[in-house]
Amino acid sequence: ATQVGFALAQVTLLPQQQAATKQAIALNQISSNIRKSLSPKDILNTTVEDMQEAIQADRVMVYEFDPQWQGTVIAESVTVGFPEALGAEIVDPCFAKGYIKPYLKGKVKPTNNIYEAGLTECHIKQLEQFEVKANLVAPIITDKKLYGLLIAHQCSAPRNWETLEIDLIKQVAIQVGYALDQAFLLQQQQEATQQA
Secondary structure (H helix, E strand, O other): OHHHHHHHHHHHHHHHHHHHHHHHHHHHHHHHHHHOOOOHHHHHHHHHHHHHHHHOOOEEEEEEEOOOOOEEEEEEEEOOOOOOOOOOEEOOOOHHHHOHHHHHOOOOEEEOOHHHOOOOHHHHHHHHOOOOOEEEEEEEEEOOEEEEEEEEEEOOOOOOOOHHHHHHHHHHHHHHHHHHHHHHHHHHHHHHHHHO
């Protein structure tokens, strides 16, 4: 009976180990692709495309904040058949009050079903215009400031985000922050050189 117990434990552990290995490979590949460019636009476009492929989400996008905590979708990879959000300006009057501090601390927010998550009617309407049923949000931090959000959307149906997916988007968002820091520093150096 003990041996059967060990065998069953190994059988159930194997898929978890395979998923963790797949996630580690995806993180390494995405990080490598992000670091190939020093252009912020290329970094963000690579990120959304690679993340969409890695977690098989209907949409992955980067939302950049302005000084008033409103923002614009500046990069997007979306499955054909769902509305595009690229360039959309989104105003969320409640964001500054409840979300900035947790995101600055690295909070990742999975929402498996927007209709069962206690979201405000205003927030639900913002998501409905892009046919979002579930989302996964991770902060992008540059220069110790909240630059924006890396967001995965499931539009076809609600989705139970797996722990490995939540961890992957968090790790990728951290890598994007580092890559953007380097890209912005390079831009500043180039501008200073041109001025000199």
